Amino acid sequence: GNTYPRKREKMASNHGKELVLEIKRSHGLPPYNNDLMRKVVNETQLLYRSMMKKMRTKSKDELKDPSVTCSIVVNNETIKWNKRLALAYINERLNRIKKIWWTRSSVLPDEVKPNMSQAEKDFFEGYDKILSEYNQEMDVDLASDMSPPSELMVEVRILQDYGEILLRSGQFIDLKRSSVCLLRSDVESLIQKGVAVQLKSG
Numbered sequence: 001g002n003t004y005p006r007k008r009e010k011m012a013s014n015h016g017k018e019l020v021l022e023i024k025r026s027h028g029l030p031p032y033n034n035d036l037m038r039k040v041v042n043e044t045q046l047l048y049r050s051m052m053k054k055m056r057t058k059s060k061d062e063l064k065d066p067s068v069t070c071s072i073v074v075n076n077e078t079i080k081w082n083k084r085l086a087l088a089y090i091n092e093r094l095n096r097i098k099k100i101w102w103t104r105s106s107v108l109p110d111e112v113k114p115n116m117s118q119a120e121k122d123f124f125e126g127y128d129k130i131l132s133e134y135n136q137e138m139d140v141d142l143a144s145d146m147s148p149p150s151e152l153m154v155e156v157r158i159l160q161d162y163g164e165i166l167l168r169s170g171q172f173i174d175l176k177r178s179s180v181c182l183l184r185s186d187v188e189s190l191i192q193k194g195v196a197v198q199l200k201s202g
Contacts, residue, residue: 015039016085023092029100032093032117037086044082051075097124105143105192106132141188155181156196165190 019036051072055063062068097120100112106128116124135141162175167186175190179199190196 015043016082016089019089020085023089029093029096029112029115031115032120033089034117037089040082040086044079047075047079047082051079093120094123098127100124101127101131102143105189107192141185143188143192152183153181154184154187155179155199156187156191157199158190158196160195162190162195 015036019033022033054072058068108124131142157179158175158177161177164172164174166172187196191198
């Protein structure tokens with residue numbers, strides 16, 4: 001009586017396992033696998049309906065039958081297993097999306113956008129809004145200087161006529177194509193946007 005439930009458990013868990021293996025073997029942010037995720041959700045709903053039907057239609061004596069009890073327990077454990085695999089996939093993707101913000105600030109690379117689900121895009125926008133508001137209120141740039149700077153001032157080459165910007169010191173400067181020495185905190189966002197490149201000292 002235990003062979004069928006165990007076989008059913010293995011079949012229902014395969015798609016969730018594929019999701020986790022796919023994200024584990026990938027680099028960056030691969031395309032959101034909506035097809036596999038939908039299969040995991042459908043399987044989980046099918047198992048839940050099957051489990052609830054047995055619990056509603058079986059008599060108390062039938063529910064004491066070890067084969068029936070085993071089937072219900074296996075269904076329930078498989079449902080939880082599928083959920084854990086799906087959440088592990090989603091959580092890993094969200095961690096990688098957050099990492100993009102910390103390395104690129106609010107700029108989503110063009111090659112990444114098509115790989116994101118709509119829910120992930122909404123998450124990124126909300127994450128960016130919270131951190132951007134914090135940056136503004138506290139007058140900091142959380143995404144800059146992720147490692148201790150070797151020196152406060154850095155020399156950069158401005159790659160284009162960017163126009164006037166307000167420095168953290170409160171001064172305005174008109175950025176044109178040239179080499180300038182500025183506070184690291186002032187040029188971090190310019191480097192991220194591709195407006196400037198840092199020149200090696202020495």
